[in-house]
Amino acid sequence: xxxxxxxxxxxxxxxxxxxxxxxxxxxxxxxxxxxxxxxxxxxxxxxxxxxxxxxxxxxxxxxxxxxxxxxxxxxxxxxxxxxxxxxxxxxxxxxxxxxxxxxxxxxxxxxxxxxxxxxxxxxxxxxxxxxxxxxxxxxxxxxxxxxxxxxxxxxxxxxxxxxxxxxxxxxxxxxxxxxxxxxxxxxxxxxxxxxxxxxxxxxxxxxxxxxxxxxxxxxxxxxxxxxxxxxxxxxxxxxxxxxxxxxxxxxxxxxxxxxxxxxxxxxxxxxxxxxxxxxxxxxxxxxxxxxxxxxxxxxxxxxxxxxxxxxxxxxxxxxxxxxxxxxxxxxxxxxxxxxxxxxxxxxxxxxxxxxx
Ligand SMILES: Cc1cc2nc3c(=O)[nH]c(=O)nc-3n(C[C@H](O)[C@H](O)[C@H](O)COP(=O)(O)OP(=O)(O)OC[C@H]3O[C@@H](n4cnc5c(N)ncnc54)[C@H](O)[C@@H]3O)c2cc1C
Numbered sequence: 420x421x422x423x424x425x426x427x428x429x430x431x432x433x434x435x436x437x438x439x440x441x442x443x444x445x446x447x448x449x450x451x452x453x454x455x456x457x458x459x460x461x462x463x464x465x466x467x468x469x470x471x472x473x474x475x476x477x478x479x480x481x482x483x484x485x486x487x488x489x490x491x492x493x494x495x496x497x498x499x500x501x502x503x504x505x506x507x508x509x510x511x512x513x514x515x516x517x518x519x520x521x522x523x524x525x526x527x528x529x530x531x532x533x534x535x536x537x538x539x540x541x542x543x544x545x546x547x548x549x550x551x552x553x554x555x556x557x558x559x560x561x562x563x564x565x566x567x568x569x570x571x572x573x574x575x576x577x578x579x580x581x582x583x584x585x586x587x588x589x590x591x592x593x594x595x596x597x598x599x600x601x602x603x604x605x606x607x608x609x610x611x612x613x614x615x616x617x618x619x620x621x622x623x624x625x626x627x628x629x630x631x632x633x634x635x636x637x638x639x640x641x642x643x644x645x646x647x648x649x650x651x652x653x654x655x656x657x658x659x660x661x662x663x664x665x666x667x668x669x670x671x672x673x674x675x676x677x678x679x680x681x682x683x684x685x686x687x688x689x690x691x692x693x694x695x696x697x698x699x700x701x702x703x704x705x706x707x708x709x710x711x712x713x714x715x716x717x718x719x720x721x722x723x724x725x726x727x728x729x730x731x732x733x734x735x736x737x738x739x740x741x742x743x744x745x746x747x748x749x750x751x752x753x754x755x756x757x758x759x760x761x762x763x764x765x766x767x768x769x770x771x772x773x774x775x
Pocket of ligand 1: 445446447448449450451468469470471474475476477478481482486487488489521522523524556557558559560599600603681684714715716717721722723724725727
């Protein structure tokens with residue numbers, strides 16, 4: 420077997436004319452990138468579909484400038500942007516192929532086969548791809564929720580992600596939202612000498628109490644039970660009218676009020692879901708649909724970069740093992756699958772007897 424550190428894929432391979440891929444991965448966040456370089460290192464042709472125009476997932480789009488301090492091996496921390504770029508470069512070097520600005524629509528079963536294995540058709544907004552295995556790594560958070568009252572201004576100074584460090588110096592920054600991302604944004608702006616007002620719709624902060632305390636101690640003002648009711652331009656700045664009639668001037672507005680969930684996408688995939696709407700997987704990260712794996716935030720309890728990496732790597736290796744030694748030849752998996760089916764039946768019977 421190939422040394423997993425040395426890809427067997429050749430630079431000479433014409434990826435554009437492949438009739439089918441070994442693996443298609445949905446999402447170029449930490450889980451998808453780690454999975455992709457693992458399958459490509461093992462010589463599997465690997466295509467990653469990413470909805471946005473850049474790789475990296477949440478670390479790139481939500482907290483590019485945050486210093487991440489919990490990645491082993493980076494004692495001085497590393498920014499979301501740098502971590503994303505490094506992982507992406509590793510995947511590109513392993514000859515993973517990427518399609519950006521494209522989005523998963525559905526995954527269909529086909530009657531076509533590759534080496535005795537039925538192929539799946541991944542349908543995206545821009546095309547269709549036949550493949551042997553699909554890894555769903557699209558995270559739970561998709562596009563940020565927007566505030567129509569601010570969108571009407573069509574301002575380039577309204578951000579739905581945290582703008583780059585250096586942009587705040589001496590400026591008036593309004594942060595909207597009461598969760599951890601909003602408080603993180605406020606702290607970062609305050610650290611760059613901005614004057615910060617945080618507007619929270621609820622009567623209490625949802626984010627960490629100690630971060631809220633840091634905001635206050637650094638001079639930030641937190642307004643509870645407050646929303647923006649109107650917004651207009653005044654002398655080059657944005658003037659925001661608040662619920663209590665007060666007006667705030669803002670050079671920048673950072674909106675962190677949650678996300679449109681990817682759970683709608685999961686429902687279209689025809690896979691078993693957990694009670695909370697996340698994707699149910701077996702110990703091999705395979706979903707209820709054979710050949711479809713789910714990794715990272717899409718199902719996990721612990722939502723961390725390193726966990727997403729680990730799951731991506733494990734699922735990639737299971738997918739690789741199935742491609743090189745198919746499921747029906749793998750006795751351990753067969754036994755585990757039987758045990759899991761028995762477990763499902765017991766759960767179903769218990770649920771039925773409770774509802775009778
Ligand atoms: C504010 C904040 C701070 C955090 N800080 C840390 C930290 O310090 N340390 C840490 O370990 N973790 C941190 N996390 C958690 C960490 O970012 C996530 O657990 C991790 O990004 C999950 O990776 P993922 O690949 O599963 O999903 P994501 O990072 O969400 O990536 C999913 C990718 O899939 C794409 N996608 C979505 N839908 C589709 C579709 N239909 N078709 C194609 N592509 C699609 C998305 O555009 C995205 O690029 C933080 C999270 C937040 C919100």
